[in-house]
Amino acid sequence: AQRVTQPEKLLSVFKGAPVELKCNYSYSGSPELFWYVQYSRQRLQLLLRHISRESIKGFTADLNKGETSFHLKKPFAQEEDSAMYYCALSDHSGNTPLVFGKGTRLSVIA
Amino acid sequence: DAGVTQSPTHLIKTRGQQVTLRCSPKSGHDTVSWYQQALGQGPQFIFQYYEEEERQRGNFPDRFSGHQFPNYSSELNVNALLLGDSALYLCASSSQAVDYGYTFGSGTRLTVV
Numbered sequence: 560a561q562r563v564t565q566p567e568k569l570l571s572v573f574k575g576a577p578v579e580l581k582c583n584y585s586y587s588g589s590p591e592l593f594w595y596v597q598y599s600r601q602r603l604q605l606l607l608r609h610i611s612r613e614s615i616k617g618f619t620a621d622l623n624k625g626e627t628s629f630h631l632k633k634p635f636a637q638e639e640d641s642a643m644y645y646c647a648l649s650d651h652s653g654n655t656p657l658v659f660g661k662g663t664r665l666s667v668i669a
Numbered sequence: 670d671a672g673v674t675q676s677p678t679h680l681i682k683t684r685g686q687q688v689t690l691r692c693s694p695k696s697g698h699d700t701v702s703w704y705q706q707a708l709g710q711g712p713q714f715i716f717q718y719y720e721e722e723e724r725q726r727g728n729f730p731d732r733f734s735g736h737q738f739p740n741y742s743s744e745l746n747v748n749a750l751l752l753g754d755s756a757l758y759l760c761a762s763s764s765q766a767v768d769y770g771y772t773f774g775s776g777t778r779l780t781v782v
Contacts, residue, residue, distance in 0.1 A: 563711075565711075568709075602672075602673075602773050602774060602775045602776070603712070603759065603773040604773065605770060605771070608770075645711050645712070647711075655725070656702055656714040656717055656725060656727070657702075657712075657714065657761075657771060658714070659704075659711030659712045659713070660711050661709070661710055661711045662710075662711050
């Protein structure tokens with residue numbers, strides 16, 4: 560069964576500290592992994608996807624197939640990073656829907 | 670480009686009633702997916718429409734139905750509303766023709782009393 564697990568509901572860090580949001584997945588095939596972000600009073604938006612291997616707003620995520628993880632990292636947190644973060648997976652065909660984790664709320668403290 | 674537009678933004682209904690939610694996809698997108706997001710949860714897939722047909726469906730009862738129109742817009746209908754149907758309903762559009770990526774609307778907040 561497809562499943563995405565985000566073990567932390569809330570993560571609080573100080574401004575300038577490193578951030579790591581954890582995501583583990585269960586999938587029988589070859590998944591495509593995503594991170595979505597929802598800022599306060601804004602719609603859900605794509606932050607990054609593993610196939611593009613981009614760094615968006617200083618965030619990176621590496622797919623570890625051995626550990627079935629796709630953790631989101633940023634070396635220095637900023638106050639504007641405070642938001643709800645969702646890890647999601649799909650398959651490479653683009654025809655299967657996204658399966659989301661329950662989300663982690665990141666709070667960056669000044 | 671207005672992106673994905675959903676209406677209404679908020680709705681209050683009574684148990685047993687029926688509700689219709691609407692979604693206009695992003696320009697150039699031909700596929701619409703609907704998600705239910707309960708409080709404190711991630712979005713859960715309800716169904717997906719392409720070429721006016723339901724192509725995939727999540728684990729939701731038949732009380733949840735939908736429609737896609739020739740202009741790619743879509744409706745989500747829920748019959749015999751239960752208190753547990755209270756949630757944020759999200760619409761996401763995508764394209765089959767280009768590298769897919771989902772664009773989400775702001776959602777409709779449904780409260781069942």
